[in-house]
Amino acid sequence: xxxxxxxxxxxxNGKIRLGCSAVIFSEDREKVLLTQRLDNGQxxxxxxxAEAGESAAEACERxxxxxxxxxxxxxxxxxxxxxxxxxxxxxxxxxVQVVAINFEAxxxxxxxxxxxxxxxxxxxxxxxxxxxELTLNHKQRILDTLTGQTEAFIR
Amino acid sequence: MNGRxxxxxxxxxxxxxxxxxxxxxxxxxxNESDNILLTRRSDNGQxxxxxxxFNPxxxxxxxxxxxVFEETGxxxxxxxxxxxxxxxxxxxxxxxxxxxxxxxLCFEVRRIGGELGLSDETTGAQFFPVSEALQMDLFHxxxxxxxxxxTGNERVFIR
Numbered sequence: 001x002x003x004x005x006x007x008x009x010x011x012x013n014g015k016i017r018l019g020c021s022a023v024i025f026s027e028d029r030e031k032v033l034l035t036q037r038l039d040n041g042q043x044x045x046x047x048x049x050a051e052a053g054e055s056a057a058e059a060c061e062r063x064x065x066x067x068x069x070x071x072x073x074x075x076x077x078x079x080x081x082x083x084x085x086x087x088x089x090x091x092x093x094x095x096v097q098v099v100a101i102n103f104e105a106x107x108x109x110x111x112x113x114x115x116x117x118x119x120x121x122x123x124x125x126x127x128x129x130x131x132x133e134l135t136l137n138h139k140q141r142i143l144d145t146l147t148g149q150t151e152a153f154i155r
Numbered sequence: 156m157n158g159r160x161x162x163x164x165x166x167x168x169x170x171x172x173x174x175x176x177x178x179x180x181x182x183x184x185x186n187e188s189d190n191i192l193l194t195r196r197s198d199n200g201q202x203x204x205x206x207x208x209f210n211p212x213x214x215x216x217x218x219x220x221x222x223v224f225e226e227t228g229x230x231x232x233x234x235x236x237x238x239x240x241x242x243x244x245x246x247x248x249x250x251x252x253x254x255x256x257x258x259x260l261c262f263e264v265r266r267i268g269g270e271l272g273l274s275d276e277t278t279g280a281q282f283f284p285v286s287e288a289l290q291m292d293l294f295h296x297x298x299x300x301x302x303x304x305x306t307g308n309e310r311v312f313i314r
Contacts, residue, residue: 012212018177018258052256053171056241057313077311080236080260082215097211099177101239103313150309152236154216154262 002039003089004136010087011097019100020060021047021138023145024072024107031123032142035067037135038119039091044135045142047100048117060103068121069113072105078145079153081137088136102141160199162248163295170243170256179219180206180261180297182304183231184285191288191301194226195279198250202279203294204301206259219262227280228272231264237304238312240296247295261300261312 022045024033034043046067050059057074064072082099089095112121124132129142137155144153181204183192193202205226209218216233223231240259247255271280283291285305289298303312 009212012210014211016177016209016211018175050175050241050258051171052173052175053168053243054241055243055314056239056258058243074313077236077239077313080215080239082209082213082218084212084214084217099209099215152311154233154236155214 002037002091005087005089006085009084011084014087014095014097017096017098018050019047019098020050020056020063021045021100021102021141022060022064022072022074022105023078023102023142024064024070024105026123031125032129033068033121033123034129034134035118036120038117040135041119042135043132045102045138047138056101057103060101060105064105065110067115067118069110069115071108071110073108074103074105076104077152078102078104078141079155081141081155083137083155086136098136102145104145159250161196161250164246164248165244166246168243169246173246173254173256175258176208176255177258177260178206178208179215179222180204180259180300181219181223181231181264182237182261182300183223183229183264183266185282189284190282191285192227192229192280192282193288193293194277196294197276197278199294200278201294202291203297204261205280215260216262219260219264223264224269226274226277228269228274229266230268232267234263234265236311237261237263237300238314240300240312240314242296242314245295259296259300261303263304
């Protein structure tokens with residue numbers, strides 16, 4: 001099971017890994033799309049690691065497609081999240097400090113469907129999300145997106 | 156420097172031949188915003204914006220501030236993110252043979268202290284008039300960072 005540890009500067013025990021996440025609103029902008037992770041059962045934004053040979057936007061769009069079946073387009077960069085107090089340990093023993101770029105994305109097409117990385121996908125109303133426990137700092141990423149601030153959050 | 160300078164190769168999706176590496180670049184203007192701080196790389200002699208890679212255990216802002224201090228002696232604070240630059244059609248090849256697809260976070264920073272000086276990694280560090288900097292043969296991509304910041308666009312560039 002993927003484990004997340006939190007403590008002062010724990011990130012120094014890992015390698016830096018670049019990730020991305022997407023905030024996708026429902027048409028009325030009252031709900032946000034979340035996926036439930038296979039590895040630890042937590043709800044989170046569609047997200048994943050970037051790979052060499054793709055741009056940051058392409059990485060985000062690919063991860064959303066793989067996890068949800070939806071074809072999306074990145075609309076804007078909301079923020080960069082690099083809290084050095086988090087350390088993530090994967091099942092294979094790899095330890096990482098994640099630096100994640102969070103985007104707001106809009107849906108171009110596709111159908112919502114499960115993947116082998118996700119056990120559930122759903123739109124959740126914002127008031128419900130505020131009471132849920134999302135993985136890492138994903139709730140912060142949603143709150144930052146809701147501000148509509150043009151300048152990026154640097155966290 | 157062991158003979159071969161750092162090179163940048165171009166080609167469709169050539170980035171996939173390397174490892175992904177996250178780095179940063181810092182734009183520091185002087186008080187009147189007429190001049191911009193550049194450093195000269197010891198690996199290939201080209202001028203560039205100060206910057207480097209992040210260490211585990213630091214935030215991206217801390218990493219950028221540390222790199223500027225190490226390379227120039229100036230203490231700075233990150234003001235804002237100018238853009239993320241992640242062109243997959245380029246590959247950086249270092250003198251040791253390492254190949255990387257670099258993702259760069261470009262920040263605008265402001266000076267809070269310190270004195271301009273050289274480090275092991277730089278053979279030059281000085282302010283240049285912005286117009287002159289844009290005409291120099293800067294390390295690949297850095298002229299784009301400067302042009303983007305000069306647009307005054309608050310929106311973050313996604314490239």
